[in-house]
Amino acid sequence: MIKAGFIGFGRMGITHFSILNSHPDVEIVAVCDQSRMMLNILKKYLSVATYADYHQMMESESMDCIIISTPSDSHSEIIRTAVENNMHVFCEKPFCLNTEDGKRIVENINHKSLVNQVGYVNRFNEVFEEVKKLLEQNLIGDIRYFTSEMHGATVLKDSKSGWRSNRETGGGCLYDFGSHCIDLVVYLLGPPDRISGTILQSVYSSEVEDMVSSNFIYDNGIRGSVFINWSDETYRKPANIITLFGTHGKIIADKHAVKIYLKESQPQQNLNKGWNTRYITDFSKSVRMYVRGNEFTRQLDHFVSCISGNTLNNTIGFNEALKTDIIIKNIIIDANPDQVKNADSDSVLLTDMQPKAKPMWRKILNGRGVSL
C-alpha cells in the first residue's frame, strides 16, 4: 500500500483527494492545510491525520508520496522538504516560479530514485495524445507554424484579493492558464529557441495580466504564436485549442476533437484527402473512477503506477516541467523592456535549456523527417 499525504486542500487538492482516496493501492494518511475550518471538517468526516504545518506532518507521518496543491510560490520550498524526506512528489502546475529553484530541485532529485510529476493534465487528454502520435508519424510533414490558444472565463472583474491576483505568488493569466498552454507546445513540439513580440495585457485586473500573446521561434524553422485569455466569458470552461500547419497538412485540436486536413490520403490510417474529424468518443478510455474529467484520474494513476514501478518513464517529470517555467520567465522578460539588463542572463536560460532538451526533441523531430 502506498501511503500518501496532501498539502493544500483547495479545489485541486480536493479533486486529487477524491481520485486517490478511491485508488486500491493508495492509503491517504494525512492532510495539511492552512484553513483550520477545513481541517476540523476533515477530522470530523474522514479518518486522516490533519496538520497546519507541513514540516510537522512530514516529521510525524510515515508517507511514501505527497500531493502538493498549494499556491505556486510555495511549491519549491515544499518540494525541497519532501525530497529531503525521500518522498515521491506530485505537484500542481506550474512547477517553480523561480527557475533557479527549479534547476536545483531537478539536480537533487536526479540523484534519488523518486518519482516526480507536475499536474500538466492536458498530457493525459486522449485527443492531445492522439495529436502527439500523429506528429510522431510525420502525418502533416514538417511543421512550419502553430498556434496554441487557451481561453476561459476565470477573471471577469478586478479582484485584488487572493494569490491569483498577485504575480509574486504565481497569479496572473500567464502562470495560471499560460503554463497549460505552453506545456502543450513543449509536449508536442519541444521548447522554442527564442521568444519575441510578447504582449501582456490587462482586461480587468489591476495587478496582473489577463491576456498574453507571444511568438515562439525555433531554429529548425518552426514559428508559432501563443495566445492566452482568461477573461473571455464566451467560454463556459477553460479551453485549449492547438493548430499545427505542416507541409503535408494541418491539424486543429481541442480536448474533445481533432480535425485533420491532408493533402494526400493516408489509407493505412483510414484518413482521407481533405478534412477528417475524429472525436473524443473515438479515443476515450474509461477510468476506474471519474472525477471532473478522466484525464485527472489518468494523471494520478500514472503517478501511482510510476511509484509502483509499473511505469518506468514519467512523461511529465520536474525536468520536463522546468522547460515551461523557463519559457514563462523569458516571456515575462520579453514583455518588459525595462528588464533588458536581466534579459541577457535570462535569455541564456532559454538557450541553456536546449542542450538538455534537444536530444529527445531532436530524436522525435528526426523521426518525423524534420531537418534541424
Add this chain to the structure above:
Amino acid sequence: MIDRIILGDNQFFGINHMSEQKASALSEKFMDLRNILNVIDAAYDCGIRALMLNTNDRAKGICDYLRENSSRYSDFCLYPSMPYAHKYANSVAQKGIFTTIKETIISGNSFGDIIQLVTKGGSTLFEKDMIKVMQLLVDVEMKMFRGLQVKVIFLQNIVTDLLLGFCLKEIFMAFSDYVQSRYGIEAGFITMNMPRLLELLLESGMENPIVCSAINKSGYLMNPDIASYEAVLRKKSFRPIAMSIMASGAIVPEDAVRYVSAFPSIGSIVFGASSEHHLNETKQLIERYSGLKNNADRVCDS
C-alpha cells in the same frame, strides 16, 4: 412514477461532450432564451412532459416562462439537478470554498434564515454541521422552482462523484432524507461512476435508489467499463435513468435507443435535442423500442 422520456438541457447551455465547436455553436444558438423556449414548446407539443434542468442562471428564465404559462404546462414536470458547479468554480478559485458557500447562502436565503445561520455559530457552522450547510444550499437552489411540479431532485455529477471519492455516504443519505422531508420529493444522483456509486448507496441502506448515468453502446463516460454497467443493470435493484445514450452524437439515434431498450430495468431516458425534428425522431424511437421491449417481455412471460 418517473417519466419514461425526459428532455435534457445540456444543449441549451453550450454543453457537448464530444466537440467544443458544437458546444460553442449551441451556446450561440441558445443565447436567446426564446430559442430555448421554442424547443421546450416543441417538446411539449410532441408529448414530452418532463425536463431535467440544471440550476444555472438560464434555468431561472425557463422556470419563469413555465410559471407564466402554467395553464399550458400544468402537467409538465421538472427534474432539477444541482448545483451547477461551474457557477461556483471561479468564485471557489478566487475566494475559497467557505467564502463561496457563505456568500451563496447569504445571497439566497431570507433574513430569517441568515439570522438562524448566525445564531447557529456563523462560520463555525461549517465545522459543526456540514449537513445543515448542504440543506441551506439545497434551499437556495430550489428557490427558482417554486410553484412548479418537481418529481426528482438530482445531485449533479461533479458533486456526486467528488463525494463518492471521499466515500461520504452520510452526505448522500442526508441529501436524500432532506429533499424527501422538506419538499416531499425523491432524491436522485447523477454520476459518471454508476456501479461504484450504486454499491455505496445500496450498502448505506438506500432502497431502490434513482441513479442517472451515461449508458450507451460505445461505453462513453461509463466508468470503470461498460461490462460493469451491464452487470449491475441486469442484477441490481435500483431505478436507472439513461443519459448520453447517443454519446454526444457519436451513435446514431436508432442504435442508441435499441441498446438502451435492451435493458428492462432502465425506466427513463434523458436526451437532449435542439430541433423539433430530432425531438420527434428520438421520442418515436424510444416509444417504438419500448413497445417492442414490452412485447418481447410479454412473449417471455407467457
